[in-house]
Amino acid sequence: MTLNRKKEEILRQITVPVFPNRHFDVTEFGADASGKADSTASIQQAIDEAYQAGGGTAILPKGVFRSGALRLKSNVELHIEQGAAIKFSQNPNDYLPVVLTRFEGVELYNYSPLIYAYEAENIALTGKGTLDGQGDEEHWWPWKRGTNGQPSQEKDRDALFEMAERNVPVEERRFGKGHYLRPNFIQPYRCQNILIKDVTVLNSPMWQVHPVLCENVTVDGVKVVGHGPNTDGVNPESCKNVVIKHCHFDNGDDCIAVKSGRNADGRRINIPAENIIIENNEMKDGHGGVTIGSEISGGVKNIFAEGNLMDSPNLDRALRIKTNSVRGGILKNIYFHKNVVKSLKREVIAIDMEYEEGDAGNFKPVVRDIEVDQLKSTGGQYGIRVLAYDHSPVTGLKVTDSKIDGVEIPMELKNVKDPVFLNLYINGKRYDSSEQ
Template identity: 55%
Template sequence: MKKCALLFLALLLSIQIPAQYKAWTSSKQPLQEIKALKKQIVKPNFRQQDYLITDFGAIGDGKTKNTEAFKKAIEKCNAEGGGRVIVPKGVFLTGAIYLKSNVNLHLSDGSTILFSQDSNDYPIVFTRWEGMECMNYSSLIYAYEEENIAVTGKGILDGNADNDNWWFWCGATKYGYNTSRPGRQNPARAKLHEYMAERKPARERIFGDGYYLRPNFVQPYRCKNFWMADVEVKNSPMWNLNPVLCENVLIERVRVISHGPNNDGCDPEACKNVWIKDCYFDTGDDCIAIKSGRDEDGRDIGRPAENHIIENCEMKDGHGGVVIGSEIAGGAKNIYAIGNVMDSENLDRALRIKTSSSRGGIIENVFFYNTKVGAYKEAAVRFNMHYEKPGNHIPTIRNIWVENLTVDKGGKYAVFSDAYETSPVTDFTMINAKMNGIQIPYKVDYMKNVTLKKVTVNGKPLTELKD
């Protein structure tokens, strides 16, 4: 009997019980967490050897297709231990580029990589489309299970999308497309949702020609040590920067200017240890949208977006500046946005968390610190648990800390919240916030444990948020 009791005790001790949730009590704790996290996110090192793409037959006249030249240069660089694949001054037309381990694709000053408008130049690969796994067109720059990869330099990545190429596939009439044209993504989008709900194996969800699901621009998938620096990215078919299930991601001094439909600036998806700093976003959708997969795919894979720093970035046009969701079924935790600047009458929100009961998941530990905002449309801080269709997976939003926020011109609301009575936004703290030009101080429902200290709206103290 004693032996059985000892065995039972040993079994109990072997079970790892998750740490109990605790909200921050001061900004010192997240600031310390940021300091520790920065030490973990480092750019990869590359062998000091250059491979000039013109040595592999590339011609920078903007007309010659250089897909094979890029492929040969990257494969040789990888086979010989890595280094830089150099794009010299000129305009180099190409189809999809596949990045291999230990390769830094480096764009010289004055260089442009111009991507083909022909969908046949993008092979079918394993990818994610709006947070759902499938076989579809390769992103314009793609990598799968590679390590130590980079895209750097002061050149331009031009996705070459416009109203007559790629963008009209979205089917949105608000962009002024001719609705009689063929190429509507909605049937394929619905079919992909159906496959996901049925849990059809991802590699059997085959799309591509005739389905009109646009490719993203840059998508390293299940990669480690991804670095992107200094380039300008424009005219993407869809999402611009979309690392998926990656670890150790550093994106710095990148400019994203792309105003097509669903042209999010940067969407790290189910990634761990991400640092986006000193970047500029002027986009047709969210500037930065942190994601972790849609509905069944997000929950089944179960990888949260974890440990993200967004620092010293500038946001202009976009649906939101710093956004979490909506494809967030895997959850998100430890998201730190510090020292960012936002200002545009076409920017809808500064901080936005959007999810739904078809997603579920826990979003927690969001730190929004030292943010300067000029104008925006809807809300400085926006919580939405009713984004898109409802389901049976009630989400959780908790421990959201906003400190040192200034708003000069404002918008409709300071704080706007739409939650569930059974799952209120919990532990929301706002400290030292000065917001001017606001039409309505707040519109909220179902918030719990709200702390407001030194918060003013249009010069008047805001001391409570009531339903």
């Protein structure tokens, strides 16, 4: 099967949910469009009424609405009209009770994501309005390192990871109040048939759009902006059949990061990220444009990134693959085609098995069949940088019909077996493995 046919087959499996023609205006349930009063209960009531009616659309009209945690229900669309905004509470207590979620690839019970769904199907978050998580240097973000006199997440993070390594039952991994693990913004968990379209997402406490263990996900025309710590844009984790298209990213971490669980917990669940299409997006600031990992212990396969534009001196890498022998995982069939990089800071193509812990574990990562074609790039430190293990070299790396200009170092290849370069130009020099 050709790559285009494989991609088209994946797209045919992804359908956008359709909702009954029933509308539930949140102001009719008491929501305050002036932004003065808390509207959590009223917005949730509109969602619940739509659900109980057999499906429909809960609508936020023009105005500012203040809210705590919201939960989407099956067959319900939450529509944020142009000129409408939800400003989410900066009080952690407004994200209780705890829910089943993941923190950096590990399951636990923690503060609810700002917008959450669990085992729902046919759900949507749409409209030209704004979702503002209100993370800032005084709220949520200081928990990363304990700045501004606030506690750090370090103790809780270490405790969670240690629980996972000991296989402590998830029911006993209870955090939330009195703990300091930040929630993510939008998280459907074990859901099917999801649409997130046109909304603007700002300033999440942590990862911004984070579907977990979901199938059939469309993220279309979303603007994701946030420069706090770990404010990744879209992170499909252990998801199948996903399309991310026509989005704008300007983030404090990876723009898009494909994940599948961390270490022992990722291997316990053992569900890969697969059949993910990333096309026609614009990426500004971030650690990576299209990133695979590092929480990738469940593996990944069939990633298509095509027609994306990356342009920022604060974008570290264009294509980034990161794992190690603590994470493990099989990473294969990653296709990076017809992408344009107008500026960036570090590596254009980076495959890194020395990420964080390096070769300190017993779970050999496998990275194979990475194809880059028709890439045009300007700027950066490295053109292609691969740091792999001698006991697990990268195989099937192929870079063709591409032009990489303005890099300080054309290539650093550590443990790459039989790479294929064809009509590849770096800083004007041709690299053609068939002629070597």
